[in-house]
Amino acid sequence: MYGNFQRVSYPTHKSPMDCDTAHRESDWVQAASFDRIYVLQVGEFGVTRQQKLDLLQKIFWPALARWVISRQQILPGGTILGGWWRADMQGMMDWYRECLHMTARWEDAIIAHTDGIWRIALETSPWRDWPEFFLLLNEPVLDGNGQPVRDATGRIVYKKRDPTTDGMEDAFLDLWEAIADSRPLVGFSNNITSKDGAMLLGSQPHATKDLCV
Template sequence: MYGSFQRIPYPTHKSPMDGDTAHRDLDWVYASQTDRIYVLRVGDFGVTRQQKLDLLQNFFWPALARWVVSRQLILPGGTILGGWWRADMQGMMDWYRECLHMTARWEDAIIAHTDGIWRTALETSPWRDWPEFFLLLNEPVVDANGQAVRDAQGRIVYKDRDPTTDGMEDAFLDVWEAVANSRPLADFVDRRTAKDGDLLASRTRATTDLCV
């Protein structure tokens, strides 16, 4: 059913979203429905979660980034007008939910709001290494007295923060919206877009405790 001869190539010359909205572009919708990696569930016919994340990271994000950069106006002094908007990230999270067979916002907004997909989207996005998101992704390890645990060098020990906690998605979107346009994404936008069947290995994240 999803043989390569039936594939509709992703229209990477345009945005995965319909203009400036969070609604998905129909050409991208049609292409995604012919892509076995996108459509099949993890575990079906050898499809892995990593393949799905590679697809979103190397096809969807670069296409959206090029569209956003094309609508930007950089004023003297570096102020950016018309850059990233909240709808861009909300729309991308909808793509992640569908690709990973999660509950869509329009099916149950309460479930979707606390599914933690914002973390997955961030960690496979152009902002994955930005320090502004550190405290959203991590929290201090505390002892029985509620005091932060420190290592032998006196550094606070951190662990992964639960991304499904109520309010975390809104907190992430607030931070992202505030910093997304603060630095250019030229290196990300200018890189070669992956071709169909040429998914690149995405960055993997360590799950061990961090110390800073």
């Protein structure tokens, strides 16, 4: 089976999406089809979920970010034209679904709409540490009376929110679209990244316990 896969470089000089749409770019599709990390399922021939997420985070996202930044125009007063569009995130979520062998939007839009992939895409994207997403990712822990639980210092305790709840994907896309261009991305400036796969976009451990703020 390994013989079916070749070392094909991804065309990182252009966007993984076709122009300004959410459709996948044909050269990227071809390259991905020969990439064992992308094509094989988790567990096949040693392929891991983390390898797949690293591929999307360190190859796909930087290429898209460079392309988006290159099309931007900053007008007098700071208004940005041609920045991040909703289709950019929707297209990336489609790449995630295929790479992780999940149901595609065009196969079953209802299933895809509630698969929670938005959270995985966000947590491996350049916006992963933006505080604006905290309340979208987390919710207060409630006591038996429906009141927020507080820790010994009086801070509200939070837990991870279920990303598959109906409406969460739309809420994420609405928020992301509203703030994606609000400030520069860390590690990206003037169409240059520090390096594909740099730790600025690398995987970092997530807290699994309840949070307090």
